[in-house]
Amino acid sequence: MNSETAVLVFESLSSPVRLAIYRLLVKAGPSGLVAGHIASEQGLAANNASFHLKALTQAGLIAAEAEGRFLRYRAKVGVMVELIAYLTDDCCAGHPELCGAVALTPDCTPTSCNPL
Numbered sequence: 001m002n003s004e005t006a007v008l009v010f011e012s013l014s015s016p017v018r019l020a021i022y023r024l025l026v027k028a029g030p031s032g033l034v035a036g037h038i039a040s041e042q043g044l045a046a047n048n049a050s051f052h053l054k055a056l057t058q059a060g061l062i063a064a065e066a067e068g069r070f071l072r073y074r075a076k077v078g079v080m081v082e083l084i085a086y087l088t089d090d091c092c093a094g095h096p097e098l099c100g101a102v103a104l105t106p107d108c109t110p111t112s113c114n115p116l
Contacts, residue, residue, distance in 0.1 A: 001086040005060070009083055012059035017042065018052050022061055025075035032074035034067070 013019050024041055025033060033041075039049035053073060056062045060079050064071045092098040 001082045006083055006086055008059050009061060009079065012055050012061060015052065015055070017044070017048075018056055021049075021052055022056060022075060025062055025073055026077060028075075030074065032065075032072045034070045034072050036070065038073060 013022060020042055021038055024038060035049060035053060036046070038044075038053065039046050042049065044052070053062065053064070053071075057064055057073075061076055062073050063076055064073050066072075
């Protein structure tokens with residue numbers, strides 16, 4: 001992942017509605033949800049849900065698959081994994097293998113971030 005893609009993902013998720021939709025799709029797992037169900041769950045009009053689903057799709061966070069007259073949406077969790085990897089790639093002065101210890105503490109301290 002590069003910084004442009006990371007910014008696009010963050011911009012897309014900066015909307016509370018899109019964040020809620022993404023979390024709903026993550027919760028749904030591989031089976032995903034059809035657009036009408038997503039709109040209903042989020043209390044959105046169909047055209048409003050479509051607007052947000054399009055933004056999430058363009059950011060690469062979700063994918064749509066046609067099922068007859070419906071579109072089924074699924075979260076592309078791998079994109080979020082890539083984003084986390086991008087954000088933590090330089091963790092602990094370029095030693096990401098040490099980030100497990102950092103994740104257990106609220107702040108990066110000299111003893112938990114510096115390689116031995």
